[in-house]
Amino acid sequence: MKYTEAKLGRIFILRLEHGDRLPDTIEEFAQSQGIESATLLFLGGSDQNSKVVVGPEDGTAIKPVPTVIGLPGVSESVxxxxxxxxxDRMPKLHLHSAFGRKEQTVTGCTREGVTIWHIGEVIIFELINCSAQRKIDPTTGFELLQVQ
Structure with missing residues (x-):
C-alpha cells in the first residue's frame, strides 16, 4: 500500500440534467473549476442507452480487455x-455505480458513457494539497492512481 495525505477544499453540489453524460459532464465541470483531486457521490437515474464496464473478459490476461454491456433500461443509480x-493534467473521473431496474442490478464503471435520465445529483468533495495522479501502467494499460 502507498498513500498520500490531502485536505478538504471546496464542496460542489451539481444537479445533472436529462441527457447529460458521465464521465464527460463531471470531467468538464472539474476542468472549468480547476478541480485536480476530489471524491464524489452520484445518485439518480440512468437512461437505457448507457454502457458500463463490468469487468475484464479474461481476469488472467496481462492486458485485460474490458467487458462492456448496456443497461437493461432506464435504471436507478448510485x-x-x-x-x-x-x-496530460486533465481531470479524469473514475466512477463505479450500481444500476437497478426491477429485479436486475448491474454494477460497473461509467467510463463507457452513462446518460442521465431526468435526475442526477452529484456532490463533489475537492481534495487539496494532494500529490496523487493517474498514470498509464505499462503492464496493464490501465490509467492507475499513483501516490508519492
Missing part, C-alpha cells in the same frame, strides 16, 4: 468515485 489529474 455511485462513488474519484477525480485525479492524468498525465
Amino acid at each position: 455511485g462513488v468515485g474519484t477525480i485525479f489529474l492524468n498525465e
Whole structure:
C-alpha cells in the first residue's frame, strides 16, 4: 500500500440534467473549476442507452480487455468515485455505480458513457494539497492512481 495525505477544499453540489453524460459532464465541470483531486457521490437515474464496464473478459490476461454491456433500461443509480489529474493534467473521473431496474442490478464503471435520465445529483468533495495522479501502467494499460 502507498498513500498520500490531502485536505478538504471546496464542496460542489451539481444537479445533472436529462441527457447529460458521465464521465464527460463531471470531467468538464472539474476542468472549468480547476478541480485536480476530489471524491464524489452520484445518485439518480440512468437512461437505457448507457454502457458500463463490468469487468475484464479474461481476469488472467496481462492486458485485460474490458467487458462492456448496456443497461437493461432506464435504471436507478448510485455511485462513488474519484477525480485525479492524468498525465496530460486533465481531470479524469473514475466512477463505479450500481444500476437497478426491477429485479436486475448491474454494477460497473461509467467510463463507457452513462446518460442521465431526468435526475442526477452529484456532490463533489475537492481534495487539496494532494500529490496523487493517474498514470498509464505499462503492464496493464490501465490509467492507475499513483501516490508519492
